[in-house]
Amino acid sequence: xxxxxxxxxxxxxxxxxxxxxxxxxxxxxxxxxxxxxxxxxxxxxxxxxxxxxxxxxxxxxxxxxxxxxxxxxxxxxxxxxxxxxxxxxxxxxxxxxxxxxxxxxxxxxxxxxxxxxxxxxxxxxxxxxxxxxxxxxxxxxxxxxxxxxxxxxxxxxxxxxxxxxxxxxxxxxxxxxxxxxxxxxxxxxxxxxxxxxxxxxxxxxxxxxxxxxxxxxxxxxxxxxxxxxxxxxxxxxxxxxxxxxxxxxxxxxxxxxxxxxxxxxxxxxxxxxxxxxxxxxxxxxxxxxxxxxxxxxxxxxxxxxxxxxxxxxxxxxxxxxxxxxxxxxxxxxxxxxxx
Numbered sequence: 001x002x003x004x005x006x007x008x009x010x011x012x013x014x015x016x017x018x019x020x021x022x023x024x025x026x027x028x029x030x031x032x033x034x035x036x037x038x039x040x041x042x043x044x045x046x047x048x049x050x051x052x053x054x055x056x057x058x059x060x061x062x063x064x065x066x067x068x069x070x071x072x073x074x075x076x077x078x079x080x081x082x083x084x085x086x087x088x089x090x091x092x093x094x095x096x097x098x099x100x101x102x103x104x105x106x107x108x109x110x111x112x113x114x115x116x117x118x119x120x121x122x123x124x125x126x127x128x129x130x131x132x133x134x135x136x137x138x139x140x141x142x143x144x145x146x147x148x149x150x151x152x153x154x155x156x157x158x159x160x161x162x163x164x165x166x167x168x169x170x171x172x173x174x175x176x177x178x179x180x181x182x183x184x185x186x187x188x189x190x191x192x193x194x195x196x197x198x199x200x201x202x203x204x205x206x207x208x209x210x211x212x213x214x215x216x217x218x219x220x221x222x223x224x225x226x227x228x229x230x231x232x233x234x235x236x237x238x239x240x241x242x243x244x245x246x247x248x249x250x251x252x253x254x255x256x257x258x259x260x261x262x263x264x265x266x267x268x269x270x271x272x273x274x275x276x277x278x279x280x281x282x283x284x285x286x287x288x289x290x291x292x293x294x295x296x297x298x299x300x301x302x303x304x305x306x307x308x309x310x311x312x313x314x315x316x317x318x319x320x321x322x323x324x325x326x327x328x329x330x331x332x333x334x335x336x337x338x339x
Contacts, residue, residue, distance in 0.1 A: 026039070040162065049199075060175055060176060064153050076105075084114050084115070092289035125327045211235060215231065228246075228253060275323065290306065
């Protein structure tokens with residue numbers, strides 16, 4: 001540990017294999033709290049590098065409870081935007097599954113926001129604490145499973161107290177969302193500022209994804225924004241670097257206060273209204289993000305086409321009915337009542 005700390009203090013980057021071994025040592029209890037704190041703070045001050053993030057992702061995956069599935073997509077944000085918007089990536093994942101693309105949605109409770117994806121799913125009756133066996137069967141039956149990160153990344157308990165005491169973003173906040181235990185081959189990854197887009201793109205381009213996108217939206221949103229321009233790097237064979245604005249999709253800009261909430265209850269209620277197609281602005285926000293996912297997955301020829309498909313899926317009621325089936329099947333498989 002001392003040699004790693006000394007090198008990081010000199011602002012020297014670690015190779016991917018070194019970052020992997022360092023992360024494994026921390027996860028398996030080979031580092032004390034002072035060493036963990038020094039490493040995490042040192043990496044943050046130095047600036048995490050793509051190969052370091054990639055090493056941590058590989059270590060987290062190798063120490064996670066595995067979920068064995070076929071091809072699937074994940075739509076995930078690294079968090080940290082603090083905007084308290086509705087859970088667009090989670091809602092988009094339901095729409096994408098309703099259209100027929102298998103989804104292994106990886107997520108957690110809110111830390112920088114009032115409502116995380118796990119809080120939202122739990123509020124709608126989904127049993128987030130289920131294990132890998134339920135997830136695998138649920139994916140087979142419904143083409144969707146929600147993977148609650150603490151259930152699968154139990155090794156992170158070793159660093160949790162230090163992370164909590166530090167109270168800042170660390171390399172684990174960047175790596176953990178990318179370490180989906182189902183190892184999906186298609187991923188949409190949201191980050192909260194433009195400076196992180198190329199960093200995360202370079203980190204994930206060599207971790208086995210077939211297709212992926214890294215995105216950030218105005219004003220510092222870890223999703224595509226309906227309130228201003230968004231930046232995306234998309235890899236579906238060739239690589240595209242594009243700017244997406246609401247006007248691209250024929251939309252007027254939607255104010256942030258329309259898609260966000262002041263309380264947990266308001267955010268959940270707005271999310272439900274959006275998924276049910278009852279509010280054009282909320283539904284459009286979800287559809288933009290679902291549309292991108294459909295494009296990345298090859299289920300739409302353009303983001304515009306994906307947006308239209310996703311929007312129709314919600315206003316027709318199909319996406320809301322799909323969520324009902326997912327929750328009912330998940331509860332049955334988990335041995336719970338209809339709730």
